[in-house]
Amino acid sequence: MKGILYLGWRYLTYHWVKAVILISSITLILFLPAGLRVLVQQSRSQLTLRAQSTPLVIGAKGSPLELVLNACYFSSKVPEFIPYGHVEEVLQSGLATAIPLYVRFHAQNHPIVGTSLDYFDFRDLHIAVGRQMSRLGDCVVGAELAREQGIQPGDTIISSPENVFDLAGVYPLQMKVAGILAFSDSPDDAVIFVDIKTAWIIEGLAHGHEDLTRPAAAQRVLKQQDNVVIGNASVVEYTAITDKNINSFHFHGDPAAFNITSILAVPNDHKGKTLLIGRYKADQATRYQILEPDTVLDELLATIMTIERFVITALVTVGISTLVIAALVFMLSLRLRKREIITMTRIGGSRLAVNCILVSEIVCVLLTSIVLAAGLTFATARYAADVIRFFL
Amino acid sequence: MKVGFVRVRIVLLMLGVCCMVSCSPEQEKPRPGAKGDKTIVCTVNYPLAYFAKRIGGDLIDARFPGPIDEDPAYWQPDTAAIEQFQKADVILLNGAGYAKWMEMVSLPTSKCVNTSAAFKDHYIDLVAELTHSHGPAGKHAHGGLAFTTWLDFSLAAQQSKAIKDALVKRAPEHTADFEANYAGLEKDLMALDQEMKMVAAEIKGTPIVVSHPVYQYWTRGYGLNVQSVHWEPDEVPTETQWQEFRKMLVGHPSQCMIWEGNPAAEAVDALKAMQIESITFDPCGAAPSEKDFLDSMQKNIQELQKYIIQDSIKE
Amino acid sequence: MIALKDIEFQYPKSDFQLQIQALKIDSGQLAAFIGPSGSGKTTLLNLIAGILKPVAGLVQVGGREITQMQDSVCRDFRIANIGLVFQEFELLEYLNALDNILLPYRINPALQLNAHVRERAVALARDVGIETQLHRYPQQLSQGERQRLAICRALLPDPCLLLADEPTGNLDPANKEHVLDILFECISKTKATLVAVTHDTGIVDRFDSVIDFKHFQSVGPVSVKGDSR
Numbered sequence: 001m002k003g004i005l006y007l008g009w010r011y012l013t014y015h016w017v018k019a020v021i022l023i024s025s026i027t028l029i030l031f032l033p034a035g036l037r038v039l040v041q042q043s044r045s046q047l048t049l050r051a052q053s054t055p056l057v058i059g060a061k062g063s064p065l066e067l068v069l070n071a072c073y074f075s076s077k078v079p080e081f082i083p084y085g086h087v088e089e090v091l092q093s094g095l096a097t098a099i100p101l102y103v104r105f106h107a108q109n110h111p112i113v114g115t116s117l118d119y120f121d122f123r124d125l126h127i128a129v130g131r132q133m134s135r136l137g138d139c140v141v142g143a144e145l146a147r148e149q150g151i152q153p154g155d156t157i158i159s160s161p162e163n164v165f166d167l168a169g170v171y172p173l174q175m176k177v178a179g180i181l182a183f184s185d186s187p188d189d190a191v192i193f194v195d196i197k198t199a200w201i202i203e204g205l206a207h208g209h210e211d212l213t214r215p216a217a218a219q220r221v222l223k224q225q226d227n228v229v230i231g232n233a234s235v236v237e238y239t240a241i242t243d244k245n246i247n248s249f250h251f252h253g254d255p256a257a258f259n260i261t262s263i264l265a266v267p268n269d270h271k272g273k274t275l276l277i278g279r280y281k282a283d284q285a286t287r288y289q290i291l292e293p294d295t296v297l298d299e300l301l302a303t304i305m306t307i308e309r310f311v312i313t314a315l316v317t318v319g320i321s322t323l324v325i326a327a328l329v330f331m332l333s334l335r336l337r338k339r340e341i342i343t344m345t346r347i348g349g350s351r352l353a354v355n356c357i358l359v360s361e362i363v364c365v366l367l368t369s370i371v372l373a374a375g376l377t378f379a380t381a382r383y384a385a386d387v388i389r390f391f392l
Numbered sequence: 393m394k395v396g397f398v399r400v401r402i403v404l405l406m407l408g409v410c411c412m413v414s415c416s417p418e419q420e421k422p423r424p425g426a427k428g429d430k431t432i433v434c435t436v437n438y439p440l441a442y443f444a445k446r447i448g449g450d451l452i453d454a455r456f457p458g459p460i461d462e463d464p465a466y467w468q469p470d471t472a473a474i475e476q477f478q479k480a481d482v483i484l485l486n487g488a489g490y491a492k493w494m495e496m497v498s499l500p501t502s503k504c505v506n507t508s509a510a511f512k513d514h515y516i517d518l519v520a521e522l523t524h525s526h527g528p529a530g531k532h533a534h535g536g537l538a539f540t541t542w543l544d545f546s547l548a549a550q551q552s553k554a555i556k557d558a559l560v561k562r563a564p565e566h567t568a569d570f571e572a573n574y575a576g577l578e579k580d581l582m583a584l585d586q587e588m589k590m591v592a593a594e595i596k597g598t599p600i601v602v603s604h605p606v607y608q609y610w611t612r613g614y615g616l617n618v619q620s621v622h623w624e625p626d627e628v629p630t631e632t633q634w635q636e637f638r639k640m641l642v643g644h645p646s647q648c649m650i651w652e653g654n655p656a657a658e659a660v661d662a663l664k665a666m667q668i669e670s671i672t673f674d675p676c677g678a679a680p681s682e683k684d685f686l687d688s689m690q691k692n693i694q695e696l697q698k699y700i701i702q703d704s705i706k707e
Numbered sequence: 708m709i710a711l712k713d714i715e716f717q718y719p720k721s722d723f724q725l726q727i728q729a730l731k732i733d734s735g736q737l738a739a740f741i742g743p744s745g746s747g748k749t750t751l752l753n754l755i756a757g758i759l760k761p762v763a764g765l766v767q768v769g770g771r772e773i774t775q776m777q778d779s780v781c782r783d784f785r786i787a788n789i790g791l792v793f794q795e796f797e798l799l800e801y802l803n804a805l806d807n808i809l810l811p812y813r814i815n816p817a818l819q820l821n822a823h824v825r826e827r828a829v830a831l832a833r834d835v836g837i838e839t840q841l842h843r844y845p846q847q848l849s850q851g852e853r854q855r856l857a858i859c860r861a862l863l864p865d866p867c868l869l870l871a872d873e874p875t876g877n878l879d880p881a882n883k884e885h886v887l888d889i890l891f892e893c894i895s896k897t898k899a900t901l902v903a904v905t906h907d908t909g910i911v912d913r914f915d916s917v918i919d920f921k922h923f924q925s926v927g928p929v930s931v932k933g934d935s936r
Contacts, residue, residue: 003813003820007802014801087501097502117478117500133498134474195498246496247468343797346758347860348786349814350779357814 004353008360018333022326022365023372029319030373033312035380040308042384044301050186051293053123055273056265058082058090058098058280061289068296070103071262073187074111078104078261082288084196085256087263093279095272097122099264102199107157107175110145111191114199114260122266125188129153130179136198136249137241138178144189146180153177156240157192159202173202174240185385200258201241201249208241208249265290330362431563434480436491437464437677439542440507442685443552444484446577448559451566455480456679464677465539468493482558486551488515490539505558507551508541516608540606540675544613545585545689549578580686587693588614594700599646601637601668606652606675619644625653625672634662641666648699669702671695708734708868708900709755714764716754725750727764732900732916734867737891739911740904742920748904752870755902756789757781769867783817790861790899792890794873796853798845798860805841808832808859818864831859834896835889851882855889862893869894871903875910887913 012019050072059067060080069075090098099122102114117132119125130153133140141151151157155177175194183189200206241249251258267273280290337358344354380387433454435441441456448454457473458464469477474497477483483499485491487508506512516538542548556574560567592614605620621637623629629637649655649663650673660670673692674680680688714727725747732738740748753759754766757773766774769788773781798807808828812820832838835855837848845853854874861869874890875883887910894901903914911917 007813010806011801091501099502116502117498118502121500121502131471131475132478134471134478135498136496138498197495197498249496251495339797340799343793343799344810344814345782346756346793346797347791347811347814348782348784348789348817349811350782350816353814353816 001356004356004360007357008364011357011361012364018329019365022329023368025322026326026365026369027372027376029315029322030369031376033315033319034373034377036308036311036315038377038381039384039387040304042381043304046385047297047301048294051297054264054293055267056096056276057262057291057293058086058265058288059262059291061287064289064291064296065300067262067289068291068293071101071264072293074103074113074191076106076111081259081261082263083256084258084260085254086288087260088256090263090265090276093276094268095276096265096267099266100196100260101262101264102196102260104259104261105162105199105202106160107192108160112139112159112199112202113191113193114196114202115193116196119193119264122264123184123186123188125184126182127179128182130177133178133193133195135241135246136195136201137173137175137246139175139192139194139198140179140181141177141193142189142191143181143183145191151177151180153179172239173198176241196260197251197255200251200255203259205253205258206249206251208245326365333361334358431481431559432479433482433484433559434477435484436486436494438679439548439676439685440484440486440551440555441679443548443555443577444559447552447556447570447573449569449573451563451569452559458678460678460681462678465490465492467491469497474498482562484555484558486539486541487512488539488541489537505554507554508547510550510554511541511547516612518605518608538605538608540677541609543607543610543675545581545588546613547609549581549585552577552581584686584689584693587690591693591696591700592616595696598648599644600648600650601640601644601646602650602652602673603655604652606677607650607673617644618650619646623651623659625651625655628656628658629662669699671699708732708736708769709902710765710767711754712765714754714761714766716750716759716761716764718750723747723750725754727751730918732902734900735898736916737894737901737914738903739914739917740902740920741906741908741911741917744906746920748920749872752872752902752904755868756791756870757785783815786811786815787817787864788866788868790864790866790869792854792857792861792869792871792874794876796845796857796877798853798856800845803842803844804832804837804848804856805829807845807856808841808863810860811864824863827865828859828863831862831893832856834893835859849882850878851886854878854882854886858886858890858893862897862899865897866899868900868902871901873904873906875905875907883907883910 051068054072057068057071059071060082062080066075066077067079070077070079084100087098087100090096097118099116099118100114101119103111105112105114113119120132127140128143129146130140139157141157145151157175157177159173159175161172175192175198181188181193194202197206265276267276277290277292280286280288341354341358344357345351431448431452433441433444433448433452435444435454435456437458438456441454444452444454455476456464457469457476458467477497477499480503483504485494485504485506487506508515518536518538542551552574556570559570563570588610596615597617600616600618602618602620603623603625605622607618607620610616611618619640621629621633621640623633647668649668649670651670652673652675654672655670663670672695674688676685676688683691709730709732711727711730713729714725716725717723723745730751740751742748750759754761755768757766757768757776761774764774765772768784771784773784776784799810802810805828808831809820809824812818812824818824829838829841832841835858837852837855837859840848840852840856845856848856854877858874861871871890875886878886890901891913901914905911
């Protein structure tokens with residue numbers, strides 16, 4: 001048997017181009033439906049898990065899917081904003097805890113999530129290294145992101161401008177990393193968390209600058225009217241919040257009117273959930289919508305399953321064609337090896353050995369393809385979560 | 393055969409151990425507010441800590457992490473103090489813009505309770521002023537809202553009610569205790585309120601000057617005629633300050649200066665020479681060195697009563 | 708060594724018939740079959756090897772009657788006792804020279820490949836002068852080197868009989884002599900019997916006995932009686 005396998009292996013390595021083409025083709029037609037199935041199953045369980053752990057999402061009326069994806073998975077598509085004051089309204093109802101989310105900004109390609117400390121209790125996130133954020137400008141980083149970028153407590157992260165050409169808009173803020181979260185196997189591992197107020201600073205709704213009432217700042221003062229001091233364009237705004245300048249930071253406007261992208265509503269009980277949903281549904285004129293993420297995701301998953309069925313049907317059809325062609329290639333190969341067969345038979349090769357040598361080509365190709373397809377499927381299963389998060 | 397039997401026994405034993413380990417009950421996570429767990433309450437000033445302690449008693453651990461020698465309204469907590477707040481089960485806020493540091497820190501909003509939310513429509517707006525500096529807290533301005541709400545004892549009672557409601561929500565199994573304790577505190581605060589009203593009735597309309605603009609709710613709550621200067625108790629007023637004071641007295645001929653702390657003797661003497669009595673009325677934002685909130689307020693009222701008696705003797 | 712008696716053979720759907728009354732080749736003899744194409748030389752070689760089975764008659768090789776053997780037994784006997792050298796060399800292009808030599812030991816469990824066999828293969832290659840080419844593939848060797856390689860493959864099992872069908876048919880004159888020298892030298896060392904089919908009358912003098920098929924018609928019965936020289 002060893003001799004037969006050796007001869008089969010030598011044949012394949014000599015005709016490696018043919019072998020590689022055959023193995024690649026068969027591997028692909030085996031892997032694609034399996035891998036797709038695994039990806040869809042993993043997507044389904046990941047999405048479902050995250051959605052089921054999020055009772056209610058409140059946001060502006062519009063695309064439910066966009067809102068849920070932004071709130072649960074921090075997708076880069078930003079829904080329409082709602083005022084922060086609505087968080088207080090939900091809290092005042094006494095029916096649920098309201099957790100604000102402002103998922104709009106990025107540091108390079110990594111989402112910055114503005115929220116409150118309640119979010120960490122809700123998602124059961126804990127600090128693994130360092131401490132929780134305490135002041136404006138602090139941030140905590142997800143475990144995966146920290147590992148990839150080599151981020152440690154004490155490092156700084158700079159937010160990215162939304163638009164390079166909009167100089168008067170969102171400007172980069174240097175944030176201090178207070179801590180790194182423990183791994184949670186969720187989208188929370190790949191984002192940067194800041195206090196909602198820090199997110200507003202990034203937006204430009206709050207800033208810090210030198211004290212214009214000091215005599216030393218006289219050249220920066222445009223005019224002073226009554227108790228109002230108006231600075232000119234030379235006033236320098238701080239791009240980092242430090243112990244020295246934190247007290248100079250102040251908000252302009254009423255925070256109740258400031259933007260957020262959504263509210264995670266955690267009902268106190270089932271009755272509270274029903275009542276809360278009922279209030280929004282009853283008010284046709286409301287600018288808000290309330291969603292149960294698992295219901296929204298179910299619709300998405302149903303669509304994905306339908307598409308999956310079509311794709312797998314197509315893949316199976318292509319697969320059958322590929323296998324037919326592979327069979328033709330094997331038949332032609334056997335024909336080309338006829339003389340070799342005659343020689344081996346003439347010099348005394350056993351019928352079994354000769355047949356095994358011929359079949360070994362087919363077996364080796366198929367086995368290698370199956371092993372590769374299995375390996376790729378396993379790798380897909382292992383890294384599907386990361387792939388899904390990347391595309392979300 | 394014998395070896396095989398021994399192997400079977402070992403495998404069975406290992407399986408049994410695995411079953412026992414997997415069947416052992418999970419260690420229960422301590423339920424917040426469960427019997428035996430003290431609710432941790434952090435407050436932004438001493439009065440709220442006092443109210444919480446009176447209502448919660450031994451069932452809670454009420455803390456005000458601020459320093460004794462600093463006005464809590466302008467205190468800047470360090471990271472350790474902020475962490476204390478973050479780890480608390482209930483965070484009691486005064487409201488009305490008290491503790492500006494709140495805007496600069498991250499706290500779990502679900503645990504924050506604005507004790508003055510019930511009367512937020514009746515906050516007192518202050519005229520905006522330029523900044524000035526004094527004391528270890530550094531520069532600040534008295535613009536925005538007045539925040540010493542507890543000096544109107546009826547409002548203090550409302551704040552206490554908010555604290556009671558928050559504790560009941562947090563630990564409903566102790567509702568009876570909280571209600572009973574709150575009833576006692578409310579009784580004491582309304583008694584203070586009644587006493588203060590009687591004193592206010594005696595001095596109704598009498599011009600009073602206060603050393604610092606921190607008595608707005610007391611003024612409004614008891615219908616007093618008050619104007620304010622910006623003097624520190626431990627500092628002797630400057631000549632400019634005296635000049636402004638004399639200018640103010642022209643339209644507001646007060647014979648009484650209320651200090652928020654023990655005034656400098658030189659200032660007291662100077663005022664006495666102007667026929668102005670000095671009275672200490674401690675707002676009690678920070679913890680008093682000897683007495684508690686109730687005792688301090690009773691002492692404040694007694695000081696006023698003493699002044700009224702002396703004033704009436706003079707007349 | 709080789710004894711044929713009353714052999715009758717005919718290819719299916721062919722008029723060609725081969726009849727051999729008797730043929731005997733003793734051990735250690737160097738015998739040559741010569742004659743025109745289609746006269747039955749290769750057919751006789753294949754009958755002796757057991758590749759073809761006669762319709763009637765007896766073929767004995769090395770004292771064993773192979774006509775009555777089952778195919779599998781016949782193959783086992785052939786691979787262990789009969790070496791075959793072909794005009795077209797019939798080397799496997801995807802195996803290097805050493806693997807080509809070792810081929811018989813990989814295609815039949817009757818032969819066991821071990822270190823001793825590998826050493827013998829290298830020694831054979833050294834004997835025929837291709838020791839330094841063992842890593843090369845057949846298409847990288849000259850015609851003469853390929854035929855020498857084929858000879859090594861045939862001799863590796865130490866057969867008692869070597870059957871060579873036109874061993875020098877595809878070689879140029881210089882290589883022809885060289886390969887023949889090597890062939891005879893190897894045969895003399897192993898004391899095997901050599902039966903070669905050849906068109907080349909110039910080399911028949913080197914053989915002990917020559918069986919000439921030219922006197923017989925290409926179509927019709929072919930008879931060989933004893934030693935025809």
